[in-house]
Amino acid sequence: MRAVAVSGAGNRQHKGLIEAQHRLRAQVFSDRLGWDVNVRDGVEIDAFDALHPTYIITVASNGEVVGCARLLPATGPTMAADVFSVLLPKGKLPVHARMIESSRFCVNTSVSEGQERGTLHQVTLTMFAAIIEWCLLNGYTEIVTVTDLRFERILSRAGWPLRRLGEPHKIGATMALAGALPVNRAAFETVRPANYHSDVTPQQLIA
Template sequence: MIVGNRVQMCPAVFLALTRYRYEVFVEQMGWALPCAKGEELDQFDQPDTVYVLTRDASREIVGCARLIPTDRPFLLGEVFPQLMGATPLPSSKQVWELSRFSSRRSLDYRMKSAQGWHDTTWLMRNVISVVHTLGRRLIALSASGNECLLRRMGGSTQRIAQPQLVDDLPVVQFWIDIGRCSCVLSAQRRSC
């Protein structure tokens, strides 16, 4: 695992992160993001943005998460503020936005489900552990299935507003109470 901001990261690792994100979010998920071919970055990837990366045995990135303090411009606040409904946007060094979360590894089909669950849970536990050192709360904007997945991991979530369509896909915005996330302590599956 690698945790740090762009300045603390080796330039080759940061470049690998931008390529990983392009593969995942542009090529695989089909997001229409304004970025250079082969590298995904946006205006929220600032020098003080914190990244949590996981790598496999061959040192290839297989998971990432981006953490942005909400006392400066962040994705939900700048691009999707309407999704907050009547809830005011956070603006605090203690509240961090989780975005660009992904966990994937090339595996044999038989191993994919169990290992994918393990990898995703492990990455989320580490994200929550990092946020424990940075602040008190996370806010996230995600496909509705990811909220359920987080609960199955033992995460404590609270929806901010009703799901809305973004590019014809339902998304939800929710708080993640890091003090009540049992996924920090346990990787057991839970029902949603």
């Protein structure tokens, strides 16, 4: 299992990886969670995918994409500020130049690779570690994200607790909240699984 960072800006070399993470998003957000997302031909894509994000993608040893997340600078359009402002204090995101937004985080925890009794799945921890690693290498110090209460508990179990930016609100069938996560070496060492492997390097590697 390994994590890679892929630029979404006209990336032809890794088109297959990007399409696979869009399919995983459809399976998780639409099929499993029942979210109201735009799915066409088995892939989930929204307007933020057109903003040249960086995708963090985890690939199993058999080549299957088992985890993904989308990273965009918090200074530009973000889901937190432009879609879920109700979750923010006074509807405003306390943004700074070294803040990045993570969105569309999802994992396939049904794969047998990386499953260990009583712990978080290795794909989840690999995704956490790769996101932090990429942010460290690219000068970011804080991650903002919109998530739900269940995932807030997962972050706490991983030792990477979310700092709430506002109170949770029910959005659809989900109790959602916005929060911030620290980016530092200690957080990386805490969440990194024993067999962690990545191809994440500065400046949106594999672009």
